[in-house]
Each structure stands twice: as structure tokens, then as C-alpha cells.
Amino acid sequence: xxxxxxxxxxxxxxxxxxxxxxxxxxxxxxxxxxxxxxxxxxxxxxxxxxxxxxxxxxxxxxxxxxxxxxxxxxxxxxxxxxxxxxxxxxxxxxxxxxxxxxxxxxxxxxxxxxxxxxxxxxxxxxxxxxxxxxxxxxxxxxxxxxxxxxxxxxxxxxxxxxxxxxxxxxxxxxxxxxxxxxxxxxxxxxxxxxxxxxxxxxxxxxxxxxxxxxxxxxxxxxxxxxxxxxxxxxxxxxxxxxxxxxxxxxxxxxxxxxxxxxxxxxxxxxxxxxxxxxxxxxxxxxxxxxxxxxxxxxxxxxxxxxxxxxxxxxxxxxxxxxxxxxxxxxxxxxxxx
Numbered sequence: 001x002x003x004x005x006x007x008x009x010x011x012x013x014x015x016x017x018x019x020x021x022x023x024x025x026x027x028x029x030x031x032x033x034x035x036x037x038x039x040x041x042x043x044x045x046x047x048x049x050x051x052x053x054x055x056x057x058x059x060x061x062x063x064x065x066x067x068x069x070x071x072x073x074x075x076x077x078x079x080x081x082x083x084x085x086x087x088x089x090x091x092x093x094x095x096x097x098x099x100x101x102x103x104x105x106x107x108x109x110x111x112x113x114x115x116x117x118x119x120x121x122x123x124x125x126x127x128x129x130x131x132x133x134x135x136x137x138x139x140x141x142x143x144x145x146x147x148x149x150x151x152x153x154x155x156x157x158x159x160x161x162x163x164x165x166x167x168x169x170x171x172x173x174x175x176x177x178x179x180x181x182x183x184x185x186x187x188x189x190x191x192x193x194x195x196x197x198x199x200x201x202x203x204x205x206x207x208x209x210x211x212x213x214x215x216x217x218x219x220x221x222x223x224x225x226x227x228x229x230x231x232x233x234x235x236x237x238x239x240x241x242x243x244x245x246x247x248x249x250x251x252x253x254x255x256x257x258x259x260x261x262x263x264x265x266x267x268x269x270x271x272x273x274x275x276x277x278x279x280x281x282x283x284x285x286x287x288x289x290x291x292x293x294x295x296x297x298x299x300x301x302x303x304x305x306x307x308x309x310x311x312x313x314x315x316x317x318x319x320x321x322x323x324x325x326x327x328x329x330x331x332x333x334x335x336x337x
Contacts, residue, residue, distance in 0.1 A: 061130060063109040065170040066120045068095035071109055074169060075100055078144050079132065081107075103132050121171035123150065129173045137164040137176040144168065160315055189251045192335040195294065196249035197233060197314055198225075200240035207237050215312035231313050246317070249292035250335055255279050258293050258334060265333045269293070285330050287322060293334075 065071040068087065072095075075081040079102055087098035094111035107130075112120045121127065134140045138155045141164035145151060148169040155164040157180060164176040189195055201207035208219035208226045219226040219237060228235035238247075252258040255272055259281050262269040266286035272279050280294040321327045331337045 058105070060105075061107050061128070063107060063170070063172055064112045064118045064120045065109055065172075066112060067170070068098060068109055068111040071168075071170045072098055072100070074147060075102065075107075078140065078147055078149075078168075079103070079134075103134070123167050123171045126167065126171060126173040129175050131175045131177065134176050134178050137162050137178040140164070140176050140178075141166055144174075191251060191253045192337055193251045194233065194248050194314075194317065195251045196236075196292075197317075198236035198238050198247045200238055200244050200247055202239070202241040202244055204237045204239045211237070211312075217312050228312075232310070233314050235314065243290070247290060247292075248317070249280070249294055252293050252295060252335070255281065255293055255295045259283075261334045262293070265330050267330065267334070285327070285334075287326060287330075289321070 063071070072081075072083060072087065076083065081100040081102040084099040084101055084106070088096045090096040094113070096110055098109050100107050100109065110118070112118055141149075141151060141155060144166045149166040151164070151166040153165050155162060157163070160180065161177040162180055165173070166176065167173050199207055199211070204225040208217070211217045211228075212219055217231070217235075218229040220229055225236060225238035228237070240247075259269040259272065262281075262283050262285075267284055269281045269283040272281050278294050280292055282290070282292050284290050319327060328337070
């Protein structure tokens with residue numbers, strides 16, 4: 001007699017699951033292997049203690065422009081930007097979103113949508129400045145101007161870098177900066193430059209030991225204190241117990257005229273003295289701070305004014321004064337700052 005169970009028995013059919021399902025299942029199993037011991041594999045939940053804090057992204061500027069397609073092309077050609085992926089185009093043909101990588105960061109942009117308050121800026125009234133580091137600020141500025149940007153401020157050195165400003169054809173203001181190099185500077189010593197600085201200290205020997213340890217200064221003793229050897233700018237350390245600080249000597253084109261400007265602006269200036277290193281006048285400004293003026297000999301080495309600095313070189317000065325408005329007015333009158 002036939003066994004009904006045997007008669008009804010069927011072979012196990014080969015399993016052929018949906019490929020998407022197998023991919024998801026495999027990914028879940030791989031994730032399960034990384035879960036802490038004791039977590040049930042059958043759940044997708046991870047204990048709170050095993051969840052790491054989310055990494056927050058950086059702030060990203062989102063630019064509104066009048067013509068997104070033209071802006072994308074401009075930023076790619078002038079700034080070397082790269083389009084991360086195809087722009088999202090809205091049903092009406094406007095670009096709704098585009099992501100560009102530029103200068104190690106990213107920007108988003110889209111066509112303006114006045115109906116929701118997203119409007120491109122006016123070239124005369126940009127509320128935000130975008131800062132971009134480039135290899136050669138002056139060259140990028142020139143390329144931008146050739147492609148329709150505007151810029152009424154000449155490139156300049158400041159804050160340890162070479163700077164240039166433009167407003168692109170779409171109304172956005174950019175501050176371009178590049179590293180200072182020997183070619184980025186015009187070379188030589190110019191009117192208003194610091195050509196000498198000395199640290200005034202109550203105990204110059206202690207100051208010399210400190211800066212030698214910290215900055216590697218090679219301090220050489222002289223009759224008044226110390227000279228610092230090996231730096232591009234002439235530096236010194238002197239004993240001035242009652243007025244510690246930094247004393248600066250500035251170059252001027254016409255020392256006689258500069259002395260008169262000091263006096264006219266409310267400062268004091270000694271008669272010009274001829275010393276081994278040039279003609280010089282010791283001065284004080286209208287707030288009582290001492291400084292000096294000098295003319296630089298024609299054979300002064302240009303590398304003294306080079307912006308390429310090394311260990312221990314003086315690269316930036318901040319003046320802390322009682323009245324910054326008076327300070328700007330005085331040195332603007334005397335040195336043209």
C-alpha cells in the first residue's frame with residue numbers, strides 16, 4: 001500500500017530570491033557582525049551606548065544667481081571649481097540646485113526664485129564676502145576681470161598673505177588670497193615700511209634668553225643691549241625699564257618733509273642726525289609713543305624687505321593704542337598708511 005505521505009512528498013525547490021533582497025540581507029548580516037556583543041541579530045536597533053555622535057557638517061554658502069548655468073561655467077573656468085554632480089533642473093527650466101567643490105570646500109548655487117524671496121545680490125550691495133585661497137591671487141583677479149568681474153581695489157600684501165578683491169558677474173564679492181612669495185612683493189623698501197624694530201625690556205638679558213629659546217634668535221651683545229642676527233628685518237633688544245614694548249623705525253621717501261609732517265600732526269621730531277646706517281630722526285606720535293624715521297641708502301639689500309620669512313622673523317604687528325582713530329589719522333598723515 002502506498003504511503004500517502006511518501007506519495008505527496010515533493011523535492012525541495014531551489015531558492016531563487018530577488019537580487020535586491022539578497023543584497024539587503026547580505027548588508028544586514030555584515031552590519032550584524034560589527035554590532036557589540038549581546039545585541040540581537042534579528043533587530044535593526046542598536047543600543048544607545050553603541051551609537052556615536054553624529055558628525056556635523058561645516059557651514060556651506062548657498063548662492064543665488066541670475067543665470068545659474070553661466071555662473072557654473074564661470075566658477076569652473078575662473079576659479080577651477082568642479083561640478084559634484086549634474087545640476088537639479090526645475091520643471092520651469094531653472095536650476096534648483098548645484099554643488100561645486102572649490103578651494104578645498106564646497107558651495108551650493110541655484111537660479112534666483114523671487115517668488116520665495118531668493119534673490120541674487122546687486123553688484124553694488126553685496127552683504128556677504130566669500131573668502132577663497134588660491135595659488136596666485138593677482139592672476140586669478142586678472143582672469144576674473146577679463147571674464148566680466150569688477151574690482152576697484154588694487155591687490156595688496158597684508159595679514160601675512162597677498163590679497164585681491166573682486167565682485168563676480170553675478171553680484172557676489174570674493175576675497176582672494178595667496179601665499180606671500182618673493183615675486184608677490186614688489187621688492188625693496190617702500191615709504192612707510194618698518195625697516196628696524198627693537199624690543200624694549202626691563203631686563204634685556206632675560207629677554208634675549210627668552211626669545212633665543214622660543215624663536216631661535218641669535219642675540220649678539222652690543223654696548224646698548226643686543227642685536228639679533230640672521231633675521232631679514234634688523235632687530236634689537238634694549239633696556240628701557242619704564243616703557244617696555246616694541247620700537248619701530250619707518251622708511252620715508254623724503255625725511256625732511258616727513259619730520260615736518262610729524263610736527264604738524266601734533267608729534268615731536270628731533271633734528272635729523274646722520275648715523276652710520278643713514279639719516280634718522282627720533283620722534284613721538286601725538287599720543288606719546290616713540291618711533292623713528294629714516295631714509296634707506298640706495299644700496300640697501302632688497303631681501304631685507306622680502307615677504308619670505310623664516311623662523312624668528314617679524315611678520316605682523318598689531319598696535320594697541322588708547323585712541324585708534326587718532327592713531328590712524330596721525331600715521332596716515334605722516335606715512336601715508
